[in-house]
Amino acid sequence: MSNNRDGLVQHVRQWIARHNIEENALLIAGVSGGMDSMVLAECLHRSGVRLHVAHVNYHLRDEASDADQAHVERACMAWGVPCEILHSNVTRTDHGIQAEARNIRYNYFQRLRDEAQQRDSKPAYIVTAHHSDDQAETVLLHLMRSADPLTLAAMPDLDAERGLLRPFLTLSQADLAVACKNWGVAYREDDSNAKPDYLRNRIRHEVLPLLETLRPGTKEHVARWADRFNSLRSYLTIEIEMGKARCWKLKEKTGDLDLTDWRTEPLRLEILHKLAHEHGIAARALPELIHLTEAHVESGAHFLCASARVERRGKTLHWISLT
Numbered sequence: 001m002s003n004n005r006d007g008l009v010q011h012v013r014q015w016i017a018r019h020n021i022e023e024n025a026l027l028i029a030g031v032s033g034g035m036d037s038m039v040l041a042e043c044l045h046r047s048g049v050r051l052h053v054a055h056v057n058y059h060l061r062d063e064a065s066d067a068d069q070a071h072v073e074r075a076c077m078a079w080g081v082p083c084e085i086l087h088s089n090v091t092r093t094d095h096g097i098q099a100e101a102r103n104i105r106y107n108y109f110q111r112l113r114d115e116a117q118q119r120d121s122k123p124a125y126i127v128t129a130h131h132s133d134d135q136a137e138t139v140l141l142h143l144m145r146s147a148d149p150l151t152l153a154a155m156p157d158l159d160a161e162r163g164l165l166r167p168f169l170t171l172s173q174a175d176l177a178v179a180c181k182n183w184g185v186a187y188r189e190d191d192s193n194a195k196p197d198y199l200r201n202r203i204r205h206e207v208l209p210l211l212e213t214l215r216p217g218t219k220e221h222v223a224r225w226a227d228r229f230n231s232l233r234s235y236l237t238i239e240i241e242m243g244k245a246r247c248w249k250l251k252e253k254t255g256d257l258d259l260t261d262w263r264t265e266p267l268r269l270e271i272l273h274k275l276a277h278e279h280g281i282a283a284r285a286l287p288e289l290i291h292l293t294e295a296h297v298e299s300g301a302h303f304l305c306a307s308a309r310v311e312r313r314g315k316t317l318h319w320i321s322l323t
Helices: 008-018 035-047 063-079 097-120 132-145 149-153 173-183 199-214 218-247 268-278 283-293
Strands: 026-030 050-057 083-087 124-127 248-251 254-258 302-304 308-313 316-321
Touching: 008 035, 008 173, 026 035, 026 097, 035 050, 035 063, 035 173, 050 063, 050 097, 063 083, 083 097, 097 124, 132 149, 132 199, 132 218, 149 218, 199 218, 218 248, 218 268, 254 268, 268 283, 283 302, 283 308, 283 316
Parallel strands: 026 050, 026 124, 050 083
Antiparallel strands: 248 254, 254 316, 302 308, 308 316
């Protein structure tokens, strides 16, 4: 493995030590039954950590979903590891089935983590098998969908606030495949991962392979962008908040943006984006808000949506929350 000369188990042990994860901590691995998560669970088991496995059966693929669950349960019995199962029916929402399934999954993992910490009075973490290929896909998804440049930081390897660990994030799926073969790990194939119905699947199977033909190593390069942006996100988040404090005054459900002060801020557009987000205004409406800040705009000009009204009043933008 190119990034793992001492083996996957050694990589995980060093990662845990480097991130100061407590020796008595419980690690709750999210396991779907696919290759990535089965290798994660096998690796954590071989690492000797306190391990529980969590699986969600969404019943989206009928008998195949039940077979995935049975496969995970058999593996946990062989490891001697507790296995928690959630049965859930996913409903289609405006954000799509995959997004809804993700919310169900992480809410469940978080509940298990909270229950474990309350029960044992010891730290607990959620562990997922995300790798650098997933990271590259996520960066491209954010480039296509999001108006916030800070989302290019994508997934951190350690999310302390959520107690979420991603120890494989610097490894490729090819690295995991080598370990899978060497260890003889059995896993289940999810046919939906190959369907072009989902944007992420098309990025995985069409866009990234094309980029690799144009410039070999692009996938790893894109994934490294996320790592660079992680430190930048922390710094810029603080700077944006400080800039906002210098030009924004809040009074209950109303607020005033002093345009004279706002125009001196280097991150003024990010401040405007932040205010829009806080007032439930979609990023696509930013051009209208920017227009209201222009010098020639007269008092009374305004922007209105379901959640807020923004009105030009002399040298200020007056914001009113409507929710």
